[in-house]
Amino acid sequence: MVAPTRSKKSINGHGGSSSSKRVMNRGAWTxxxxxxxxxxxxxxxxxxxxxxxxxxxxxxxxxxxxxxxxxxxRPNIKRGNISDEEEDLILRLHRLLGNRWSLIAGRLPGRTDNEIKNYWNSHLNKKAISGREKSREVEPAPPQGPAISLHKAPENSPALEEEEGGSGDKLEDGYLDPFDVEEFFNFSNEATSCQEWVSKFLELDGDLLMAD
DNA sequence: AACATCAGCAACCGCGTGCAA
DNA sequence: TTTGCACGCGGTTGCTGATGT
The missing domain is CATH 1.10.10 (Arc Repressor Mutant, subunit A)
Known part of the structure; x- marks a missing residue:
């Protein structure tokens, strides 16, 4: 889509926190x-x-x-044209992380959490649901929500912890955790390139599927 | 051609967290 | 310890263009 020029609501104030009487510009950016x-x-x-x-x-x-x-x-922003590979990655990451859009976006270079969230809501959500419907026909009650539960943690810090704590490898919903989650999602350690990370993830996610 | 409905997406909102004073 | 500010995140809203009737 081209840069938006539509005029959205142009109302005074911005609701909530600001008590300023100054009329703020809102809506689409020029x-x-x-x-x-x-x-x-x-x-x-x-x-x-x-x-x-x-x-x-x-x-x-x-x-x-x-x-x-x-x-x-922001520089290096990619817009639109989400590739099959990216889509697949989003699906897998979402299965793993749930609606942690910023975490998912962090592993898709040039993509923003907002874009991924929108893409999910408009495209992948249906796909994921129909996928679940299909798998339900084969085996009942697949687990809902993220395979890895997360406590909210600041960016660039060990963002993930298993619910049971420690190095236990069984997660609350019965999923097996086949890898070191903390290390895996430690974004402060960017020694490995994103490409490497992606292939590592796809490899491990494949193993996870096999284990199901 | 006119209207209704749907889909996509930019932007807004509320809330939680971290940090400094 | 408390308070206020700054920032980030996820959910939601509503406008626009596309498609259907």
Whole structure:
């Protein structure tokens, strides 16, 4: 899809937290706003979104600026044309992680959590459901939700922990955990390239399927 | 051609977490 | 210890274009 020019709701305020009476711009971003934002970030960096929002001269809230940057303006963003390989990876990761879009996006270079979430809701959700329906015909009651349960953890930290704690390899829903989850999803350790990670994941996920 | 419905997606919202004062 | 700010995440909303009737 081309850069959006549609005018969404342009209402005052942004609901909730801000008590400011200043009328904020909302809705679709214009090319001019995009230029202002990326120009400012180029010079000052993508930090302190509230400051960025005010100093850049954009009549937007910091949240809106952050979202626009992360999902649209950031360099190396891939948009659209999700390949079969990526789709397959999303399906597998979702089966493993559930709706942890940012984690899934973290393993798809150039893809954003928002894009993946949208893609899931509009394309893959149906696929996943129909897949489950089919497998239900063969064996009843497949497990719902992520095979690996996660506690919410900050980015770039050991994000995953098994529910039972420790190095136990049996997960709460009966899935076997065939690999070191903490190491596997430790994004701070980027020694291995993403390509390597993907092939490693596909390999291990295949094993997991065989074990089912 | 006109209208209704659906699908895709950008953007908004509320909440949780981390951190500094 | 408490409080407030900044940030990130996931769910939801609603606009637009496509498709169907």
């Amino acid at each position: 090319a001019e706003e995009d230029m202002k934002l990326s120009g400012y970030i180029e010079i000052h960096g993508a930090k302190r979104w509230k400051t960025i929002a005010t100093k850049s001269g954009l009549n937007r809230c910091g949240k809106s600026c952050r979202l626009r940057w992360l999902n649209y303006l």
